[in-house]
Amino acid sequence: MVPTNYYLILSAILFGLGIVAFVFKRNIITIFMAIELMLNAVNLAFVAFSQSLGKPDGEVFVLFVIVVAAAEAAVGLGIIILTARTRRSLNVERVDLLKL
Amino acid sequence: MTGALVIFFALAALAVLGAISLIVQRHPIHSALSLIVVMVALAGLYLLMGAEFVAAVQIIVYGGAIMVLFIFVIMLLNAGEEERTNFSRLATFAGVPLALAVTGLIGAGIARSSASLPAPEPGGVLTSTRTLSTLLFSEFVYPFELTSFLILVAILGAIVLAQREN
Amino acid sequence: MPILDYLWIIPLLPLLGSALNGLFGKNWPNKVVNTVALGSTGLSFVLAIEAVREFFANGQQPFRREFVEWIVAGTFHAGFNLQLDQLSVVMLLVVTGVGFLIHIYSTGYMAHEGGYYRFFSYLNLFMFFMLILVLAANFVLLFVGWEGVGLCSYLLVGFYFLRKSAADAGKKAFIVNRIGDFGFMLGMFLIFRTFHSLDFSAVFTQLATLPPENMGQFGVLTIAALLLFVGATGKSAQIPLYVWLPDAMEGPTPVSALIHAATMVTAGVYVVARSHLLYTHAPSAMYVVAVVGCATAFFAATIGLVQSDIKKVLAYSTVSQLGYMFLGCGVGAFSAGIFHLMTHAFFKALLFLSAGSVIHAVGGEQDMWKMGGLASKIKVTFWCMLFGTIAIAGFPPFAAFFSKDAILFAAYNSEAGGKTLYAVGLLAAVLTSFYVFRLIWLTFFTEPRYDEHHVHVHESPKNMTVPLMILAFLSLTGGWFALPALFGGKDYFTDFLAPVLGSVEAAGTEGSASLEHTLSLVAVAAATAGLLVAWRMYTKGAKQGPSTGLHKVLYHKYYIDELYQAVVVSPLVWVSTNVLWKVIDVGFIDGIVNGVGTVSRAIGDTVRQTQSGNTRSYAVWVLVGAIVVFAIIFWPILHPALFGEVRP
Numbered sequence: 001m002v003p004t005n006y007y008l009i010l011s012a013i014l015f016g017l018g019i020v021a022f023v024f025k026r027n028i029i030t031i032f033m034a035i036e037l038m039l040n041a042v043n044l045a046f047v048a049f050s051q052s053l054g055k056p057d058g059e060v061f062v063l064f065v066i067v068v069a070a071a072e073a074a075v076g077l078g079i080i081i082l083t084a085r086t087r088r089s090l091n092v093e094r095v096d097l098l099k100l
Numbered sequence: 101m102t103g104a105l106v107i108f109f110a111l112a113a114l115a116v117l118g119a120i121s122l123i124v125q126r127h128p129i130h131s132a133l134s135l136i137v138v139m140v141a142l143a144g145l146y147l148l149m150g151a152e153f154v155a156a157v158q159i160i161v162y163g164g165a166i167m168v169l170f171i172f173v174i175m176l177l178n179a180g181e182e183e184r185t186n187f188s189r190l191a192t193f194a195g196v197p198l199a200l201a202v203t204g205l206i207g208a209g210i211a212r213s214s215a216s217l218p219a220p221e222p223g224g225v226l227t228s229t230r231t232l233s234t235l236l237f238s239e240f241v242y243p244f245e246l247t248s249f250l251i252l253v254a255i256l257g258a259i260v261l262a263q264r265e266n
Numbered sequence: 267m268p269i270l271d272y273l274w275i276i277p278l279l280p281l282l283g284s285a286l287n288g289l290f291g292k293n294w295p296n297k298v299v300n301t302v303a304l305g306s307t308g309l310s311f312v313l314a315i316e317a318v319r320e321f322f323a324n325g326q327q328p329f330r331r332e333f334v335e336w337i338v339a340g341t342f343h344a345g346f347n348l349q350l351d352q353l354s355v356v357m358l359l360v361v362t363g364v365g366f367l368i369h370i371y372s373t374g375y376m377a378h379e380g381g382y383y384r385f386f387s388y389l390n391l392f393m394f395f396m397l398i399l400v401l402a403a404n405f406v407l408l409f410v411g412w413e414g415v416g417l418c419s420y421l422l423v424g425f426y427f428l429r430k431s432a433a434d435a436g437k438k439a440f441i442v443n444r445i446g447d448f449g450f451m452l453g454m455f456l457i458f459r460t461f462h463s464l465d466f467s468a469v470f471t472q473l474a475t476l477p478p479e480n481m482g483q484f485g486v487l488t489i490a491a492l493l494l495f496v497g498a499t500g501k502s503a504q505i506p507l508y509v510w511l512p513d514a515m516e517g518p519t520p521v522s523a524l525i526h527a528a529t530m531v532t533a534g535v536y537v538v539a540r541s542h543l544l545y546t547h548a549p550s551a552m553y554v555v556a557v558v559g560c561a562t563a564f565f566a567a568t569i570g571l572v573q574s575d576i577k578k579v580l581a582y583s584t585v586s587q588l589g590y591m592f593l594g595c596g597v598g599a600f601s602a603g604i605f606h607l608m609t610h611a612f613f614k615a616l617l618f619l620s621a622g623s624v625i626h627a628v629g630g631e632q633d634m635w636k637m638g639g640l641a642s643k644i645k646v647t648f649w650c651m652l653f654g655t656i657a658i659a660g661f662p663p664f665a666a667f668f669s670k671d672a673i674l675f676a677a678y679n680s681e682a683g684g685k686t687l688y689a690v691g692l693l694a695a696v697l698t699s700f701y702v703f704r705l706i707w708l709t710f711f712t713e714p715r716y717d718e719h720h721v722h723v724h725e726s727p728k729n730m731t732v733p734l735m736i737l738a739f740l741s742l743t744g745g746w747f748a749l750p751a752l753f754g755g756k757d758y759f760t761d762f763l764a765p766v767l768g769s770v771e772a773a774g775t776e777g778s779a780s781l782e783h784t785l786s787l788v789a790v791a792a793a794t795a796g797l798l799v800a801w802r803m804y805t806k807g808a809k810q811g812p813s814t815g816l817h818k819v820l821y822h823k824y825y826i827d828e829l830y831q832a833v834v835v836s837p838l839v840w841v842s843t844n845v846l847w848k849v850i851d852v853g854f855i856d857g858i859v860n861g862v863g864t865v866s867r868a869i870g871d872t873v874r875q876t877q878s879g880n881t882r883s884y885a886v887w888v889l890v891g892a893i894v895v896f897a898i899i900f901w902p903i904l905h906p907a908l909f910g911e912v913r914p
Contacts, residue, residue: 001219002108002148008210010112010145014138016203017119023195023885024123027182029174030131036166037119037135040142043158051149052217056231059154060240063232066161067247071254073166077173078261084177090128093187096879191882198889202896209900 007048014041028080028092032073039069107148115141128179132170139163150221153229269317270324273348274333276313276362277397279306284390291383300373303386307369307393311362318355326352326765330403330467337406344464347403353766356604357400357536360611364528365393367733371619372520374730375626385425385518392418396529400536405454405464408537412450412501415530416443422525423517435516442510446500450537453493457544460486470543478547481682491544491551494537495558502534503585504562504592509827511585515577519622522577527584527614532607535591542600542767553682556596560677560687560694563589565824567697571704572820575632576621579705583658584614586694590673593691597684599676601763605748606669612744613657613666616737617702620651623726623734624709628716634708641710643723646731648710653738655706659699659793662786668745670695671786672760678785688785692792699796707804 018041021034043062050058084090118138122131139162146155186192236244269275283306291299321329328351337344350358369389376385395418399411417440424436454464461469479485498504503511503526514526525531538545538555545552563586570582587610594603625632627644641648657664660671674695678688725731747759819825876887 001102001221002104003219004217005211006108006112007145007149009207010115012203012207012210013116014119015206016199017116017123019199019202019889020196021119021123023191023199023882023889025131025182026185026882027128027131027179029128029170029177029179030122030182033122033128033131033135033170036162037122037138040139040162043154044142044145047146047149047151047154049217051151051221052219056235057239059151059232060235062151062154063157063236064240064243064247066157067251070161070166071247071250073169074254074258075261077169078258081173081177082261089183090177090179091183091185092881093185095881096187188878188880188883188886191880191886194886194890198886198893201893202889205893205896205900205904209896209903212903 004048004052008045011041011045011048014038014044026092027090028083028095029077029090031092032076032080036069036073039065104148108145111141111144111148114138115145126181128174128182129171132167132174135170136163136167139167153232268320269313270320270329270350271331273317273329273331273350273401274346276310276317276358277394277401279310279313280390280393280397282306284387284394287383287390288387291387294383296373296377296382299383299386303390304366304369304373306390307362307366310393310397311366314358314362317350318359321350321355328352328765332403341462342458344404344406346407347465348401348407349403349466350401351766352763353536353539353604354400356608356763357532358397360532360608361393361396361400361529364611364615364737365396365524367736368520368524368528368615368619371523371622371730371733372518374727375520375622376518379518381425385422388418388421388425389520389524392422392525392530396533399533403466405457405466405469408540409447409450409454412497412533412537413447415525415533416440416447416501419443419514419525419530422521423514425517425521429516432516435510435513439510439514442507443500446497446507448497449493449495449500450497453490453497456486456490456493460490466540473543473547476547478549481549481553484550485548487544488548488551491541491548492554494541494544495551495555498534498537498592499558500534502531502588502592504534504558504589505565508562508566508585509830512578512581512823515575515581519577519618519625522581523615523618523622526581527618528611531584531588532591532611535588535595535603535607538592538595539600539604539767542595545595546598552596552598554596555592556677556680556687559589559592559594559596560690561589562586563593563694564690564697565589567694567701569820569823570701571697572817574635576624576634576637576705576709577618577632579634579701580614580617580621583617583698583702586698587614587658589694590670590691593677593687594673597673597676597680597687599673600767601760602669602672602676604763604767605745605759606666606673609657609665609669609741609744612737612740613654613664616650616654616734616741617658619730619734619737620647620654623647623730624651626726626730627723629721631716631721634705636716637709637714638712638716639710639714640723644725646725647734650731650734650738651710652706653741655702657741658702659797660695660789661793662790663742663746665741665743665745667786667789668748671782671789672748672757674789675782675785678781692788695789696792696796699793700800703797703800704804707800711805 015038018034018038021037022031025031025034043065046058046062046065050056050062080090083095087094115138118134118141121134122138125131125134139158143155143158143163146152146158283302286302287294287299291302321327328349330347330349332345332347334346336346369386372385372389376382379385392415395411395414397411399408399415402408402411420436420440423439424433426432427436457469458464461472463469463472473487476487479487496507500507511526511531515522517525545555566582566585566589570579570586573579573582587606591603591606591610594600594606624637624640624644624647627640627647628637631637653664657666660667662668674688674691677691678684680687747762748757822828876883
């Protein structure tokens with residue numbers, strides 16, 4: 001079968017790619033999607049460990065992660081809509097009111 | 101090279117390519133669709149490992165609900181191609197090395213410590229829906245109720261946020 | 267009510283007077299200030315007499331009591347201990363008695379001066395500290411009094427502080443005293459380290475069990491004795507720290523009388539006498555004391571020969587007489603030294619107060635070359651001053667004859683170089699007689715050298731002349747305690763002090779009575795010689811000639827002040843300005859303090875760069891933090907060589 005290592009390394013790679021996307025993209029929505037990508041990578045790791053060690057607890061956690069991701073996406077996108085309305089741009093670099 | 105490994109590598113490649121596509125694409129809608137590809141690939145991997153319920157939930161909730169939500173918002177806001185602004189020199193120059201560092205750290209840590217784990221076997225009563233739901237309502241009933249509360253809060257928040265100003 | 271149980275009242279009364287006058291005296295008329303000041307001092311004097319009476323009633327048992335516990339630090343214990351023994355009795359009566367007389371005199375002398383209340387406040391404060399000094403039963407409390415009288419000296423010498431020379435003189439007095447005090451403190455530290463206590467009875471009891479050190483051996487006892495003597499040279503104006511006393515004549519004349527003649531300057535002699543056991547155990551130190559005292563006696567007398575300011579003559583005379591007292595202590599005749607201290611208090615206070623009366627009579631003039639012919643005009647002052655002059659010259663039966671004679675006799679009989687000490691001391695006696703009679707001729711006889719139209723010579727009021735007369739009487743009779751000894755009987759004074767100062771003095775009762783008689787005659791002859799020479803030189807046609815050669819050197823005090831300025835003061839000021847101020851204070855300390863500010867600002871400026879307002883760079887910072895956390899968590903896994911075996 002496929003060794004657990006492989007799944008975990010894949011998870012790490014996807015996580016890293018998610019970070020790259022998070023840092024380099026300028027569209028707010030794309031950045032959000034990068035966050036979702038990172039969450040998915042973590043889910044993969046959870047499921048791999050769960051199946052490998054024979055405990056279903058990991059998969060229950062995955063369910064919770066998905067629920068939380070959903071709630072977070074809903075609220076986050078709501079905020080994005082508001083920001084886009086006031087700032088008239090989806091470029092995250094235009095949101096710079098905290099600049100000194 | 102067993103069949104499982106072949107399927108694994110195929111699905112893994114698909115996931116990685118989807119992630120790279122997410123980074124490279126300029127229009128957010130293309131990025132969204134790439135993300136859907138990644139999720140489907142991951143669902144496949146879950147099936148390969150024997151977690152059917154999770155695979156199903158992944159497709160239904162993640163792919164069917166969350167990503168649809170994303171696409172709706174993109175359409176609503178009429179998001180166009182990305183501007184090519186670059187106000188942060190730090191992000192440009194430090195981004196990739198840091199991401200590599202994280203990946204390397206996690207990867208190395210994992211590799212060293214988990215080499216002795218047994219491979220995940222598909223099938224088995226262990227991860228059937230019945231087992232999961234029993235766990236959910238016995239050992240994890242408290243977090244379960246909390247997440248329901250969380251969803252309620254999210255709904256309320258989203259409604260308040262998206263209201264038009266009267 | 268046994269006053270001895272409340273011995274602390276005696277010093278406290280003047281303190282109270284000082285506080286009252288100092289705080290409220292500004293708005294009081296002179297009469298009220300007088301009442302407070304004279305009342306407190308007078309009451310102190312009365313209580314002192316009562317305390318002495320009780321002392322005698324108790325069979326002259328030394329009285330020692332700790333009144334308040336003060337310092338308790340580990341094994342070190344010092345309290346407000348006061349004591350009364352025979353030596354304290356002498357000092358106490360002198361301080362309160364002469365002090366009271368001078369207070370009375372001051373009410374007349376200072377009557378028209380500004381700051382009247384301030385003067386009496388300071389004077390009372392001085393009395394307080396001096397009484398603490400003489401009543402103290404341990405070195406610490408003595409040092410409190412010691413420092414306090416130095417402070418009062420500064421305050422009183424610089425009384426006319428608006429005059430630069432007076433303010434400078436006050437500072438000079440205090441600073442030179444401080445140098446001596448440093449030596450005194452080191453001596454105290456050494457004593458504490460050796461005897462683990464600073465209480466007089468504890469130290470001297472332990473000291474009595476120790477063997478004396480040899481001549482030329484600089485052991486702990488010798489060094490401690492020498493250090494204490496350094497303090498004494500500062501306070502009692504001996505070589506090399508005498509330079510403040512002549513300058514201190516800037517203060518009002520009663521101050522000169524009280525502080526610089528009768529009481530404060532005698533504190534050094536008192537300390538040496540109190541620590542006589544220490545000095546007898548350290549013959550090298552005693553020899554130093556004797557030599558310094560003798561040299562100072564001669565040195566100061568030579569300077570006094572040519573001074574034209576009446577007070578300066580008396581100032582150098584004080585330094586010279588103090589030298590005699592130390593000479594006495596140095597050759598082992600401690601009670602002779604104290605005897606001379608007492609008689610000196612009488613006649614020197616008399617001389618200063620009379621000089622003040624003269625100055626008051628001629629309207630403030632202090633230059634003797636501008637006086638003359640005053641004998642017929644201010645008779646009372648003249649006769650009092652004459653009494654003091656005859657006393658200081660050493661003519662019998664006046665007081666100083668007995669005390670000076672005792673010192674010279676002891677010097678003659680002492681072992682190491684005694685004859686030389688005697689010779690120099692005798693020479694100084696000749697000079698003393700000369701300059702003091704020179705003063706008399708110039709001031710009271712010869713033709714008037716002042717403008718008779720502008721200066722109205724008048725006698726001083728009663729509150730000034732009565733104390734003069736009392737002191738004149740004491741100058742005559744003060745030495746009669748030792749009168750019987752002249753005829754082969756007892757010396758009552760030495761016997762009285764014997765329980766404290768010991769009857770075994772280096773040259774005490776040894777030597778034949780005929781030798782003593784011979785030496786007494788020689789002393790009288792010396793005094794007469796001085797008198798005759800002064801008469802010859804200054805009676806007829808005395809004129810102030812140009813100052814050349816030896817006269818110039820003496821007049822300018824051997825240029826010692828200039829020497830100190832060049833060798834000590836100027837280099838110190840240079841170091842202070844160029845090193846301590848410019849380099850250390852401005853450069854280093856200010857540099858550090860400003861540097862802290864500058865560095866903080868620089869760091870702040872740098873860190874501020876992170877607040878760019880750009881979300882993406884914030885994201886990167888979060889990432890950096892995450893990496894740090896990951897690294898810490900994964901460290902044991904990533905470096906198994908350090909944490910155990912490799913996990914395959």
